[in-house]
Amino acid sequence: MRLFVPLTITFVAGIIMILQFFVPATQSMGESLQEWYMIVASFAIFIGAANLLQVHAHRIRFKGRNWKYSPVTIVGFTAMVLTGLIFGIEKGTPFNFLFLEMVAPMSATMFSLLAFFVASAAFRAFRASNWRATLLLISAFVVMLGRVPIGAMIWDRIPLISEWIMQVPNLAGQRAVMIGAAMGMVATSLRMIFGIERSYLGGAD
Amino acid sequence: MATFTEKLGNIDRRIIFTVIALSVVIPLAMRFNLPIPITPGPSTDMFDVVEALPAGSMVLLSFDYDPSTMPELQPMAFALTQHLMRKDIKIVSMALWPMGVSLGNEVLTSVSDSLGREEYVDWVNLGYKTGGGVLIVRMGSNIKSVFPEDYDGNSVDDMPIMDHVNKLGDFDMIISLSAGDPGVPAWIMMAGDRYDIPIGGGCTAVSAPQFYPYLGTGQLIGLLGGLKGAADYETLVRIGMENPPPGTAIPGMAAQSVAHLVIMLFIILGNISYLAEKKKKGGVK
Amino acid sequence: MRRILFVLPLLVFTGVIFAQSGGIASGDDGDCFIQSLTAEDAPNDAGGGIDLTWTVSAHVTEPDSIVLERLDEDGVWSSIGTILPVDGSRTDEELSNGQEYTYRLVSFYGGIPGALSVEAGAVPKKQWIHTGRIGMLILLTIISLVIFYFIEQGKRGKDLYIRRIAGLTAVEDAVGRATEMGRPVLYIPGIMDMDDIQTIASMVILGRVAMKTAEYGSSLLVPTCRAVVMSVAQETVKESYLQMGRPDAYQKGNINYITDDQFGYAAGVDGIMIREKPAAIFMLGTFYAESLILAETGRSVGAIQIAGTAMPSQIPFFIAACDYTLIGEELFAASAYLSKEPKLLGSLRGQDVAKLFFMIVIVIGVLAATIGEAWGPAARVSDFLKTITSVG
Amino acid sequence: MNWTIFGIWLGALLSLSLYSFLYKDNPFYKFAEHLFVGMSAGYWVIYTIKNVLIPNWWENLLPAEGGMQPIWLIPGILGIFMVLRIVPKLASLSRMSLSLIVGTGAGLTMTAMFQTNALAQVNGTIVALGQGGGWFNWVSNIIMVTGVVCGLVYFFFSKAHTGIVGRTANVGITILMVAFGASFGYTVMARISLLIGQTQFLLFEWLPTMGIHL
Numbered sequence A: 001m002r003l004f005v006p007l008t009i010t011f012v013a014g015i016i017m018i019l020q021f022f023v024p025a026t027q028s029m030g031e032s033l034q035e036w037y038m039i040v041a042s043f044a045i046f047i048g049a050a051n052l053l054q055v056h057a058h059r060i061r062f063k064g065r066n067w068k069y070s071p072v073t074i075v076g077f078t079a080m081v082l083t084g085l086i087f088g089i090e091k092g093t094p095f096n097f098l099f100l101e102m103v104a105p106m107s108a109t110m111f112s113l114l115a116f117f118v119a120s121a122a123f124r125a126f127r128a129s130n131w132r133a134t135l136l137l138i139s140a141f142v143v144m145l146g147r148v149p150i151g152a153m154i155w156d157r158i159p160l161i162s163e164w165i166m167q168v169p170n171l172a173g174q175r176a177v178m179i180g181a182a183m184g185m186v187a188t189s190l191r192m193i194f195g196i197e198r199s200y201l202g203g204a205d
Numbered sequence B: 001m002a003t004f005t006e007k008l009g010n011i012d013r014r015i016i017f018t019v020i021a022l023s024v025v026i027p028l029a030m031r032f033n034l035p036i037p038i039t040p041g042p043s044t045d046m047f048d049v050v051e052a053l054p055a056g057s058m059v060l061l062s063f064d065y066d067p068s069t070m071p072e073l074q075p076m077a078f079a080l081t082q083h084l085m086r087k088d089i090k091i092v093s094m095a096l097w098p099m100g101v102s103l104g105n106e107v108l109t110s111v112s113d114s115l116g117r118e119e120y121v122d123w124v125n126l127g128y129k130t131g132g133g134v135l136i137v138r139m140g141s142n143i144k145s146v147f148p149e150d151y152d153g154n155s156v157d158d159m160p161i162m163d164h165v166n167k168l169g170d171f172d173m174i175i176s177l178s179a180g181d182p183g184v185p186a187w188i189m190m191a192g193d194r195y196d197i198p199i200g201g202g203c204t205a206v207s208a209p210q211f212y213p214y215l216g217t218g219q220l221i222g223l224l225g226g227l228k229g230a231a232d233y234e235t236l237v238r239i240g241m242e243n244p245p246p247g248t249a250i251p252g253m254a255a256q257s258v259a260h261l262v263i264m265l266f267i268i269l270g271n272i273s274y275l276a277e278k279k280k281k282g283g284v285k
Numbered sequence C: 001m002r003r004i005l006f007v008l009p010l011l012v013f014t015g016v017i018f019a020q021s022g023g024i025a026s027g028d029d030g031d032c033f034i035q036s037l038t039a040e041d042a043p044n045d046a047g048g049g050i051d052l053t054w055t056v057s058a059h060v061t062e063p064d065s066i067v068l069e070r071l072d073e074d075g076v077w078s079s080i081g082t083i084l085p086v087d088g089s090r091t092d093e094e095l096s097n098g099q100e101y102t103y104r105l106v107s108f109y110g111g112i113p114g115a116l117s118v119e120a121g122a123v124p125k126k127q128w129i130h131t132g133r134i135g136m137l138i139l140l141t142i143i144s145l146v147i148f149y150f151i152e153q154g155k156r157g158k159d160l161y162i163r164r165i166a167g168l169t170a171v172e173d174a175v176g177r178a179t180e181m182g183r184p185v186l187y188i189p190g191i192m193d194m195d196d197i198q199t200i201a202s203m204v205i206l207g208r209v210a211m212k213t214a215e216y217g218s219s220l221l222v223p224t225c226r227a228v229v230m231s232v233a234q235e236t237v238k239e240s241y242l243q244m245g246r247p248d249a250y251q252k253g254n255i256n257y258i259t260d261d262q263f264g265y266a267a268g269v270d271g272i273m274i275r276e277k278p279a280a281i282f283m284l285g286t287f288y289a290e291s292l293i294l295a296e297t298g299r300s301v302g303a304i305q306i307a308g309t310a311m312p313s314q315i316p317f318f319i320a321a322c323d324y325t326l327i328g329e330e331l332f333a334a335s336a337y338l339s340k341e342p343k344l345l346g347s348l349r350g351q352d353v354a355k356l357f358f359m360i361v362i363v364i365g366v367l368a369a370t371i372g373e374a375w376g377p378a379a380r381v382s383d384f385l386k387t388i389t390s391v392g
Numbered sequence D: 001m002n003w004t005i006f007g008i009w010l011g012a013l014l015s016l017s018l019y020s021f022l023y024k025d026n027p028f029y030k031f032a033e034h035l036f037v038g039m040s041a042g043y044w045v046i047y048t049i050k051n052v053l054i055p056n057w058w059e060n061l062l063p064a065e066g067g068m069q070p071i072w073l074i075p076g077i078l079g080i081f082m083v084l085r086i087v088p089k090l091a092s093l094s095r096m097s098l099s100l101i102v103g104t105g106a107g108l109t110m111t112a113m114f115q116t117n118a119l120a121q122v123n124g125t126i127v128a129l130g131q132g133g134g135w136f137n138w139v140s141n142i143i144m145v146t147g148v149v150c151g152l153v154y155f156f157f158s159k160a161h162t163g164i165v166g167r168t169a170n171v172g173i174t175i176l177m178v179a180f181g182a183s184f185g186y187t188v189m190a191r192i193s194l195l196i197g198q199t200q201f202l203l204f205e206w207l208p209t210m211g212i213h214l
Helices: A002-020 A026-061 A065-089 A094-125 A131-146 A149-154 A160-195 B004-009 B013-030 B040-052 B067-086 B100-115 B133-141 B161-166 B185-193 B208-217 B226-238 B249-284 C002-013 C132-154 C164-181 C197-218 C226-244 C264-277 C290-300 C313-319 C327-339 C342-372 C376-388 D003-020 D027-061 D070-086 D087-127 D135-153 D161-209
Strands: B060-064 B090-096 B122-128 B173-178 B200-202 B222-225 C034-041 C051-058 C063-070 C079-085 C088-094 C103-110 C112-116 C120-123 C183-187 C220-223 C255-257 C280-284 C303-307 C324-328
Touching: A002 A160, A002 C103, A002 C132, A002 D087, A026 A065, A026 C164, A026 C255, A026 D027, A026 D087, A065 A094, A065 B060, A065 C327, A065 D027, A094 B013, A094 B249, A094 C063, A094 C264, A094 C290, A094 C327, A094 D003, A094 D161, A131 A160, A131 B249, A131 D161, A149 A160, A149 B249, A149 C324, A160 B208, A160 C132, A160 C197, A160 C226, A160 C342, A160 D087, A160 D135, A160 D161, B004 B249, B013 B249, B013 D161, B040 B067, B040 B200, B040 B208, B040 C034, B060 B067, B060 B100, B060 C088, B067 B090, B067 B200, B067 B226, B067 B249, B090 B161, B090 C220, B090 D161, B100 B208, B100 D087, B122 B161, B133 B185, B173 B185, B185 B200, B185 B208, B200 B208, B200 B226, B208 B222, B208 D135, B222 B226, B249 D161, C002 C376, C034 C103, C034 C264, C034 D135, C051 C103, C051 D087, C051 D135, C079 C324, C088 C264, C120 C197, C120 C290, C132 C342, C132 D087, C164 C183, C164 C197, C164 C280, C164 C303, C164 C327, C183 C197, C183 C264, C183 D161, C197 C226, C197 C280, C197 C327, C197 D087, C220 C226, C220 C264, C220 C324, C226 C255, C226 C313, C226 D087, C264 D003, C264 D027, C280 C290, C290 C313, C303 C313, C303 C327, C313 C324, C313 D161, C324 C327, C342 C376, C342 D087, C342 D135, C376 D003, D003 D027, D027 D070, D070 D087, D087 D135, D135 D161
Parallel strands: B060 B090, B060 B173, B090 B122, B173 B200, B200 B222, C034 C120, C183 C220, C183 C280, C220 C255, C280 C303, C303 C324
Antiparallel strands: C034 C051, C051 C088, C063 C079, C063 C103, C103 C112, C103 C120
């Protein structure tokens, strides 16, 4: 019984979202529901913030491993929140400065680590160990060649072959994955909406 | 005692990292330059569709990325904006990502200044609103209620460019430069499929393969994938142009090509050592 | 063969396609630049919209501009927009449902109004069914019923087979190895929120993995990118430990929120990997570019890695850097495989039937289209299949 | 103090600290990582308040023109229930909020996925094999259609992959592997371009602040 109300909410919300897709007259209901859901989900950020502060405070208090770095996290967090609350977030505010000059370059740097990782992963993983791995290696290699001018210099057909691999076998593979995964998502969504799957509410079956 | 091929196969990944770093830094510092060959494909499709739009058409340009993907998407934004503005096509821009607004504004103002176009007449930046797909659906029925004001807080009712657009269906084309979610798929699902508007996309090279199915179905009419797509477009826009403005995609392509070759070289080396080892082990048996 | 029986009605039922047309008012006028004006209720909306379309004459002098006018309640024509003098269409929005609206176009020559077009009127209505999506509605309903049917079969104790999924047979070994080495197990549930179906699937698998770590007594770390996911993960893991009779071993503090930021999260999790040196790493859920940053770092600390995602663009990186990868739908099959719960196995069989249906549609459609290039009736079959699968 | 140069230095030093992780874990990385986690978490808190909670909730609840719209109390209350997860005694209230999120997400995903990733893809696969003309297009179309069908067979879970099903599934997984290889190869360049962006920043913005012009 303790799950009756939550399961009803899931059911009603799910059905409204499906309905608004097929019944134009209910679209506005669907739109409001989505707005509500965005608001509710946004409140969760406060739980996250509380947890982050708690973990690091705990680490400092009990001198956990690397506790000396925890104040850095707390200071960084506080700096963003305070500047944002006090000065606002528009262009030219301290919040914006901190974001553009510190958070954004760090994001870009983490992202660019991929250039290195993609190289080491390719070096290790692309070995012609059996015929299927060889096929994977060849298709990767041809597409890679097709993406640089030197590919066309070796043989002018290489960019075309690479484009063909992208448009034919790649398209087929991607489609199979997409259709299969869509079925998995439809079935999982159905189980959630109809309360067959309820583990997200705390494992109670 | 490990043999050379064995050592080569198990090379410390930090050596790979160093070589990659050098292969990017050196060409950039020395300013290498390589020509870009153009082959028909999603980039040229995109160019052809834009090229076929008559002057005065309305295009919605959405900046759905942030600084982390700037190296790939910003050059596209420049090339596309130049093409659109040169052809006297009106641009209404917006962003599904909060940081996309200022990145987009940078592009629009600089291209508009260089070509003498007028804000609010030839282009406008509506700014960012949260909501992703939901926002697009709402724009489908009324844009002015979603964006009553533009990025600078001016009322859109007073803008000549907004006279002819009330909803998404009034656009001749929508282009999303997208780094992830929400982005191209949201535009396809919530605008293209629903209101039958041609959708063009620009994306990071990594997400390009997953958009190929949409190209096949025509849900997406053209696609610029990564720096290569940007360099293609930049090259196409420059064809027949006197004194083309300096591009940003083409110089980066040289460094990229070198690093790319280095990675391919590593794959070849890895396979040589692997096959040599296998042969040796096979001999012992 | 039972399955074929389910597919047949699917094929038959999908035959219902509707077409609807709205009220039209138009006319011809020899002197007017505007040849015709049509007004009709905008289709497939919640009401309040009227679609207007018009054509222009090639023989009459082109005006400088044309103005669209609407008749007010008090009988006055007022402009609702200036339009370029070409063929066109426009939708008038935010009207009241059930009220009739009348429109006309006025051609302006040098600022002076010229001939008027014919008038056209329509009544905006809200629609109760999206005509472009009826085929889809029928298909979705039938597929849903099939899935429910098999779930019911499963619950009734029908023996349902599931094939081996390589990555999942390794779960036990991975957790066991972590215990032997005295190192933790790291579980990464992707970077999306609880509204994402892959995250939900991941939480179900987390419950199963937690049972194993409870059984083996190794510690389980779950850093999350979303606060809601953190709290759901805490409940799920607690429940699993309770079920295994080890509530004492449950450590809430090991399930933490890091940050909502994609790369901030990647930096934080990389830090955890290199400092805690987990022996087993699970990466199941929705991943974007951070997939390879995590997988390569995990690999460098020597962990057994089991990954799974339905994001087509990230699967190749997991395949390259992880020991086992669940591809696409396998992620959704994982919970059924690990728990062998009848209702989940049943649902999986329902999915299989749906896929079989799509395969048959594709094969018949392709054959019919191919033959149809030479023989008309076959083309009608493929056109029909294309219509029922079209997205409106 | 010149804020632009200060900003460039901040960005450059933090970038280099993060890159140092490629060599091995070290105090610079630890510092940057902890700072990054804290600052980005703070950024999202402010972002959520300013871009979602205020415009989409608060301003709807208490519009500028006055009066309160009580309907907007509901999402507010559910939102507060969500936060109450922190209080163990009241934690069960958050189930309602969670249900709203999960239900809406499930309903939305189900229709969108079915439309875009299932039906549209099936629709796109129905082509005449001779479409485009010439033997080359025949071969391409046959490979494409076979690939999709066999790929789907690979995802069959209720049949053992033996016999004819096994052979078809094998063709399927082979096509998938070719697709993944292509997808990987296609991506390599993109990943390098990210590094190019950061390198350009270090070479052409940061180095010049020290008087080094390349």
